[in-house]
Amino acid sequence: MSVIVFPGQGSQFLEMSKDFYDNFDTARDVFNLVSDTTNIDVKNIIFKNPSNLLNQTQYTQLAIFCASISIFKVIEKEADLGKLNINYMLGHSLGEYTALAASGMLSIENCSLLLKIRGELMQNAYEPNKSGMAAIIGINSQIAEKIIKQHNLNIEIANDNSPQQIVISGIKSDLLNSEKIFKECGAKKFILLNVSAAFHSPLMNEAEKKMKEFILNTEFKESLISIISNYSGKISNNRKEVLDSLMKQMSNRVRWVESINSLKEINETNIIEIGPGKVLSGLIRRIDDIFDIKSIDKILDIEKI
Numbered sequence: 001m002s003v004i005v006f007p008g009q010g011s012q013f014l015e016m017s018k019d020f021y022d023n024f025d026t027a028r029d030v031f032n033l034v035s036d037t038t039n040i041d042v043k044n045i046i047f048k049n050p051s052n053l054l055n056q057t058q059y060t061q062l063a064i065f066c067a068s069i070s071i072f073k074v075i076e077k078e079a080d081l082g083k084l085n086i087n088y089m090l091g092h093s094l095g096e097y098t099a100l101a102a103s104g105m106l107s108i109e110n111c112s113l114l115l116k117i118r119g120e121l122m123q124n125a126y127e128p129n130k131s132g133m134a135a136i137i138g139i140n141s142q143i144a145e146k147i148i149k150q151h152n153l154n155i156e157i158a159n160d161n162s163p164q165q166i167v168i169s170g171i172k173s174d175l176l177n178s179e180k181i182f183k184e185c186g187a188k189k190f191i192l193l194n195v196s197a198a199f200h201s202p203l204m205n206e207a208e209k210k211m212k213e214f215i216l217n218t219e220f221k222e223s224l225i226s227i228i229s230n231y232s233g234k235i236s237n238n239r240k241e242v243l244d245s246l247m248k249q250m251s252n253r254v255r256w257v258e259s260i261n262s263l264k265e266i267n268e269t270n271i272i273e274i275g276p277g278k279v280l281s282g283l284i285r286r287i288d289d290i291f292d293i294k295s296i297d298k299i300l301d302i303e304k305i
Helices: 018-023 025-038 042-048 050-055 057-078 094-103 108-123 141-150 172-184 202-216 239-246 256-265 279-287 299-304
Strands: 002-006 086-091 131-137 156-162 165-171 189-192 226-228 270-274 292-296
Touching: 002 057, 002 094, 018 025, 018 042, 018 057, 018 299, 025 042, 025 057, 025 108, 042 050, 042 057, 050 057, 057 094, 057 108, 057 270, 086 094, 094 108, 094 226, 094 239, 108 202, 131 172, 141 156, 141 165, 141 172, 156 256, 156 279, 165 172, 165 202, 172 189, 202 239, 226 256, 256 279, 270 279, 279 292, 292 299
Parallel strands: 002 086, 002 270, 086 226, 270 292
Antiparallel strands: 131 165, 131 189, 156 165
């Protein structure tokens, strides 16, 4: 059996999925569907990046989704997915939405609309340039939690990515003030991220409340494929459980380590990353070397499966 994972924000690059677009009607159909549904020219953003729109949260999330789901749809049509026996899907932050669309629980149209709204809400959730995120290399989430508590730091762990990498969120001044403390406590690197706000933190509470309304008014179908939630790190194909977790995702931690460990617990070790870049493959290898991981973001990669 195999598991499919989908990347999140930060994996984007110019011309991602272009070879699929150039060679498969299926990919072009996805691009057209996403653009027509949202009235956003995702092809132009992904392939030409005017005014650096590709790196603006308002458009980044939709662009990564379009690239990822177009590759998935090509694979679904051109390869025999039945042989892979896919029973589980998950994604990192916005990638969870891609997983829901790929599983059939959410249509591409509805997922596009939700991610358009999500990108706008997250882009405008807080005063520009006043909050943000930072990656910390060299410590795990348990150590980070102790440091935050002991030093009374006004920040949150946003992403538990691997035993050697976490991401924190908060007001920028608080982030900058924490750098010296983390390094003194063993962190090897402290890297401010190029994002518009403090995602996956309480600063997203108001945006999350608004997003919840849109989620509740969107049709989600039952699916035989189980989803692993960012919010809980647990496996479920219960529609209500999946939605409850999705509605809490924006202001809470991405429990990526727990999500991957949930796969380990049920002995699911064959993982396929579909979408731009190989970020998740690298993180998963750092979590445990038991996993056999293949990354697909260009046509030649299809041979791997």
